[in-house]
Amino acid sequence: MEDEIKFIIDSTKEAMDNALVHLEKKLVNIRAGKASPSMVGSVMVDYYGSPTPLNQVANVNTPDGMTITIQPWEKTLIPEIEKGIHLANIGFNPMNNGESIIINVPPLTEERRGELAKQAKAEAEEAKIGVRNDRKNANNDIKKLDISEDLKANLEIDIQKMTDNHIEKIDAVFAKKEKEIMTV
Template sequence: MEIIMQQHLEEAKRDMDKAYAHLQDAFVKLHVGRVVPTMLQGLLVAYYGNPTPLHQLASIQTADARTLAIQPWEQQAIPLIEKAITESQLGFATKNDGRVIMATLPPPSEERRKALVKLIKVEAEKSRIVIRNLRRDYKEIVKAAQKEGISENELKRSEKKLQELTDLYIDKINHLLALKETDVLSI
């Protein structure tokens, strides 16, 4: 039975890793003055009437700290890409020279930085909720195993390990939040 409990704890760890990775991805997409190509990763372009991910239509590179250079594979995609970037409300200003689109991110105002801090706090809280829900779900699995013959001591040990795992991931989320908040406010 101990092996089964260990497998459940490993599954819980994998699921908590996914929740933490999701938060990291969400934080990367929140721009704070420096641009990275992944900021446009989820952007869809209406290409021939089909929503197509931008990275399938063009190469995206960092030109400088505030500018992305987007070079479409086909020139007729330039106005469609520009329109998608403008409508995305990511805050980029675009211009093109007929071959390359330059998407520039203006420096964030104090108001924008405060809004970003609120947004990252909301994202962090969502991740904490996911972690706590995973703890609850796996705790139910552990309790169900008691009916299958697991001892009371093994049950308590498993619940304690599950709580330690939960605390670890909550601490990781809090640390990541503190770093991101400092990053946003120091621009």
Template sequence: MIESKELLDAAQVKMDKVIAHLTEELASVRAGKASVNVLNGILVEYYGTPTDISQVASITVPDARTVLVQPWEKKMIPVIEKAILVANIGLTPSNNGEHIRLNIPPLTEERRKELVKQIKAETETARVSLRGIRRDLVDAFKKAQKDGMPEDAAKDGEESAQKLTDKYAKKVDDLFSAKEKEIMTV
């Protein structure tokens, strides 16, 4: 017979993954401050293989408005520059033959509001994922009850599922609030 703790633990692992994914997505949203995360997911052609920029270059943030990309091979400079332009992240790379500099412009009020809409969509996706996990968990408790779990244990499990979902929904809200504050702070 399936234990309710096993079901809850499995759901908690899935919810942790939702939070980790949301954290990653929010980190890649530029908030007017330079961050190495701004280049996450941008691939360059490296010896015929699509490779993440962080695998072919050192990415640093020397000050609040600059991201510095220093390729390990000089021949990669134009390839990285092109990849950044094609990625359309709103930054124009400039190189001096040694490294690529990305200057982060200050955000306009309009752009800040667009970014808040973007992170709101990301957090809503996370909430939908959490509700899906809760629904699956409640279904698992109902199935376990049919398979012989006592009714009160199944009901307690469903209540625990709701409490777990509420706890993770609060984490999503906290992540959203922190990122929104970071974006809207001039």
């Protein structure tokens, strides 16, 4: 019986931790004003007939806060990379100098910052919903166990504390990202 309880607690904690990790990955893709190689992370390039992530066919660097440079390993890929950037619909206009591709990242407007903050908040809410669903599943599993009502109540309290802890972490991650987005 103790093994079942430990399994429920451990799997719930793992699921809640995964919601937090997933949120952090989603927030990395939300632009915060300065150039980052992750901004072109979703770009796929047609590499000899098969779609390939950009970072597998070129070096992606950010020499300063407003520029992304893409140095392809084969110069013949430059048109394909430009096409991939346009198809990814990430709002950038690539410039080709014959050797590499340069993307000037325009500064964010106040309106766009607000939109990005809303997007980040929506991602945080999704993570909170995931954590609450994990809590509900754990509580349902606890109710099915053949143990005393007192032990069930104590386990539900423990699960609630874990839930509150993860929601606080989600709020902290969101607050940090929101500050990053809104800082000019």
